[in-house]
Structure formats: structure tokens, C-alpha cells
Amino acid sequence: MKIQESAENYLETILKLKNTLGQVRSIDVANAMGFSKPSVSHAMKLFRENELIDVDAGGYITLTERGLEIANNIYGRHMMLAGFLMAIGVDSGVALEDACKLEHGLSDESYCKLKHFFEHEMKKQ
Amino acid sequence: MKIQESAENYLETILKLKNTLGQVRSIDVANAMGFSKPSVSHAMKLFRENELIDVDAGGYITLTERGLEIANNIYGRHMMLAGFLMAIGVDSGVALEDACKLEHGLSDESYCKLKHFFEHEMKKQ
DNA sequence: AAAAAAAGTTAGATTTTGCTAACATAGAAT
DNA sequence: ATTCTATGTTAGCAAAATCTAACTTTTTTT
Numbered sequence: 001m002k003i004q005e006s007a008e009n010y011l012e013t014i015l016k017l018k019n020t021l022g023q024v025r026s027i028d029v030a031n032a033m034g035f036s037k038p039s040v041s042h043a044m045k046l047f048r049e050n051e052l053i054d055v056d057a058g059g060y061i062t063l064t065e066r067g068l069e070i071a072n073n074i075y076g077r078h079m080m081l082a083g084f085l086m087a088i089g090v091d092s093g094v095a096l097e098d099a100c101k102l103e104h105g106l107s108d109e110s111y112c113k114l115k116h117f118f119e120h121e122m123k124k125q
Numbered sequence: 126m127k128i129q130e131s132a133e134n135y136l137e138t139i140l141k142l143k144n145t146l147g148q149v150r151s152i153d154v155a156n157a158m159g160f161s162k163p164s165v166s167h168a169m170k171l172f173r174e175n176e177l178i179d180v181d182a183g184g185y186i187t188l189t190e191r192g193l194e195i196a197n198n199i200y201g202r203h204m205m206l207a208g209f210l211m212a213i214g215v216d217s218g219v220a221l222e223d224a225c226k227l228e229h230g231l232s233d234e235s236y237c238k239l240k241h242f243f244e245h246e247m248k249k250q
Numbered sequence: 251a252a253a254a255a256a257a258g259t260t261a262g263a264t265t266t267t268g269c270t271a272a273c274a275t276a277g278a279a280t
Numbered sequence: 281a282t283t284c285t286a287t288g289t290t291a292g293c294a295a296a297a298t299c300t301a302a303c304t305t306t307t308t309t310t
Contacts, residue, residue, distance in 0.1 A: 006297060027257055039298055041259055059257070059306090088242040090235050098235045105226025110215050117213040131267060152287060164268055166289055184276095184287070 001050040005104045008074045009033070010043050011052060014061055015071035024061045077103040077111055084118045126175040130229045133199045134158070135168050136177060137228075139186055140196035149186045202228040202236055209243045 001007070013032050017024040030040040044061065047053040052067035063071055078099045085095035106114070126132070138157050142149040155165040169186065172178040177192035188196055203224045210220035231239070 004296070025257075030257095035297095036299060037258065038260080038300080041257095042297085045259090085235055085238070089238045094232055094234050098230060098232050101230025102227050105223060105230065107219055107223050109219050110210055110223045113210070113214045129266070150287075160267095161269060162288065163270080163290080166287095168267085170289090 001046065001052075003070060007043070007047070007052075008070065008104055009100075010040075010047070011063065011067055011071040012074045012078065014053065014063060015068070015075055018063070025059045026061070029061075074103055077106050080111070080115050080118060081106070084114065084122075087118065087122060126171065126177075128195060132168070132172070132177075133195060133229055134225075135165075135172070136188065136192055136196040137199045137203065139178065139188060140193070140200055143188070150184045151186070154186075199228055202231050205236070205240050205243060206231070209239065209247075212243065212247060 010029065010033070013029055014024050017028050017032055021028060026040045026044055027037065029035075029044075030037050033040070044053065044055065047067065048055055051064050052070070054062050054064060056062075081102050082092075082095045082099035085098055086092055090098070135154065135158070138154055139149050142153050142157055146153060151165045151169055152162065154160075154169075155162050158165070169178065169180065172192065173180060176189050177195070179187050179189060181187075206227050207217075207220045207224035210223055211217055215223070
């Protein structure tokens with residue numbers, strides 16, 4: 001399964017919901033992302049088949065090692081980008097929205113370089 | 126016509142080709158983007174219908190006012206992002222690739238703020 | 251236990267954006 | 281003028297990611 005932007009968003013959402021709600025079902029993902037239940041059901045089926053998530057008898061979703069790796073990776077980009085944009089004066093709502101869109105296109109190299117720049121060479125407000 | 130990422134890329138390519146080649150036909154766009162002739166033909170038809178480009182009898186393409194506005198907008202983001210990434214140490218090839226992907230997700234606000242930051246608050250190497 | 255509500259699935263449609271195959275047209279070269 | 285080559289178009293296919301409608305299953309409430 002080639003990981004598409006859409007898949008990255010689903011996995012990231014599952015991670016975030018796990019952190020805030022403690023447990024995650026398909027319906028929570030649907031509500032959080034504003035998608036219909038069938039859309040989420042379909043995506044979760046693909047993720048199950050590709051071992052990015054496990055789903056227990058009660059419908060509760062957990063990320064597999066690989067799923068978690070992808071989710072963490074994207075979430076890291078998201079947080080860094082949002083933080084950086086806010087630091088240069090972008091409104092926090094806009095920064096969060098933009099981070100969602102930008103996080104998928106950032107290469108590993110740019111991610112690392114921007115993270116370093118942000119954390120070590122931008123200590124002035 | 127809602128302008129999709131794909132449309133932004135086509136219009137940006139037309140602008141770049143106009144600048145480098147002087148004139149642009151569908152075949153040039155196809156070669157530059159690595160797409161088939163039918164894909165480009167179809168896209169150009171939509172752009173014609175939506176008055177984003179004009180095509181003369183010889184098949185030469187010009188951007189309309191609206192098409193040019195979109196192309197310039199995206200191209201500005203592209204140049205700024207690539208310049209910024211290079212300035213923080215990203216390899217120029219990677220920076221150009223990343224700029225292509227990031228340019229579509231950047232809001233006007235983030236674009237302006239990042240441009241200002243890059244041009245006025247990053248004068249050290 | 252029966253009914254109602256919530257959650258999940260299946261089937262099928264739609265949109266976007268690419269493709270190949272086949273055809274048409276135009277321009278250039280011999 | 282005929283042929284070859286380049287360019288463009290039409291028709292139809294495919295994958296990804298969404299949707300609605302309808303159905304099933306599970307859980308909760310009474």
C-alpha cells in the first residue's frame with residue numbers, strides 16, 4: 001500500500017484521538033474528520049489489510065508499529081510546522097490549517113533542516 | 126471552475142515555459158510535466174472553457190489575466206519557498222521539489238508572513 | 251424481551267486526474 | 281505531390297477518495 005496523503009491524515013487523526021480520548025473507533029474518526037461512516041469504514045478496511053491498524057472485537061482501533069511510525073512522523077511535521085508558522089506571526093488557527101496541508105509535502109531533509117533552524121537558530125521571538 | 130492543485134501546476138508550468146521558451150504549445154507542457162498529450166489536451170480544453178488560457182490558430186497558448194494571476198501567485202510561492210529552504214541549508218534539488226509540493230497548501234497569510242520573515246529577518250546566512 | 255439508537259458495512263455513484271489506443275490534422279522533407 | 285513526422289483530439293479505462301442509500305449488527309434503554 002502506497003501511503004497517500006489521505007492515509008497520512010487518517011493515521012494522524014487516529015493518533016491524536018488516542019491521545020485525547022484514550023480509545024478510538026471508526027465513528028470517532030468520522031466525526032473528527034467530517035467524513036461519512038462509509039468513507040472511514042472503507043479506509044479502515046484498507047488499513048487493516050495492510051497492517052497499519054488493528055481493530056478489536058469492540059471496534060476499537062490501535063495503530064500497529066508501522067501505522068504508529070507513519071502517524072508519529074506526520075504528527076511531528078504538523079507540530080513543528082504549526083509552531084514555526086506561529087513563531088513568525090501567523091494566526092494560530094491559520095497556522096494549524098496550513099500545517100495540515102504542508103505536512104505531507106515536506107521531505108525528510110527539509111523537515112530536519114527546518115526543525116533545527118526553528119529550534120536552534122530562532123531563539124528571538 | 127474550482128482551481129485544483131493540478132490546475133495550479135499546469136498554469137505555473139505554462140508561465141515558466143513562456144519565460145524560458147518564449148512560446149508554449151501543449152506538447153511543451155506535456156514534455157515539461159511528463160504527462161501524456163491527451164492529459165494535457167484535456168486540461169487545456171478545460172482551461173480554454175474557463176478562460177484561463179487562450180489558444181491561437183497555431184496552437185500557441187497564452188495565459189489570460191485570470192490565468193496569469195493564478196500562475197504568478199503560485200510561482201511566487203514556489204520561488205520564495207525554494208529560496209527559504211535553500212537558505213536554511215536544504216539541498217537545492219530537494220528544495221525545488223519540496224517547493225512544488227508545498228506551494229499549494231500555503232495560505233495567503235502564511236505566504237506573506239514567511240516572505241517577510243525570509244526577506245527582512247534572515248539577513249544572516 | 252422488545253424497541254430504539256448507535257455503529258459499522260455493502261453497493262453503487264461521482265469527481266479528479268491521470269493513462270492508452272486510435273484517429274485527425276498540419277507541417278516539413280524529399 | 282506524397283510521404284513522414286509532429287501535434288492535437290476523441291473515446292474509453294483506471295485508481296483514489298469521497299458521497300448517499302440501504303442494510304446489518306451491536307448496544308442501550310425501557
